[in-house]
Amino acid sequence: MTFTCTANDCGHRSTHEFSKRSYERGIVLVQCPQCKNRHLIADHLGWFKESTEDGKLKTIEDLLKARGEKVVRGRLGPDGDIEIEGE
Numbered sequence: 001m002t003f004t005c006t007a008n009d010c011g012h013r014s015t016h017e018f019s020k021r022s023y024e025r026g027i028v029l030v031q032c033p034q035c036k037n038r039h040l041i042a043d044h045l046g047w048f049k050e051s052t053e054d055g056k057l058k059t060i061e062d063l064l065k066a067r068g069e070k071v072v073r074g075r076l077g078p079d080g081d082i083e084i085e086g087e
């Protein structure tokens with residue numbers, strides 16, 4: 001997909017790839033290569049509903065820790081994108 005950054009004073013366009021399964025059933029976050037902000041594209045697991053109360057995303061490491069020992073299939077791409085396929 002082509003993503004246009006929504007951060008103030010950025011508006012950078014970038015292209016990201018992720019699996020349909022993650023997009024429809026899991027979690028997808030893309031990182032803007034310009035300002036390095038992460039943007040939530042899909043959250044079917046509801047993880048970020050709990051984590052964005054202060055308007056800031058936790059790091060994925062924090063989230064995984066908070067989720068305990070649950071085994072999750074996901075990946076952190078070299079471009080900073082995060083994709084979690086769901087359970």
Ligand SMILES: [Zn+2]
Nearest residue numbers: 005010032035
């Ligand atoms: Zn940006």
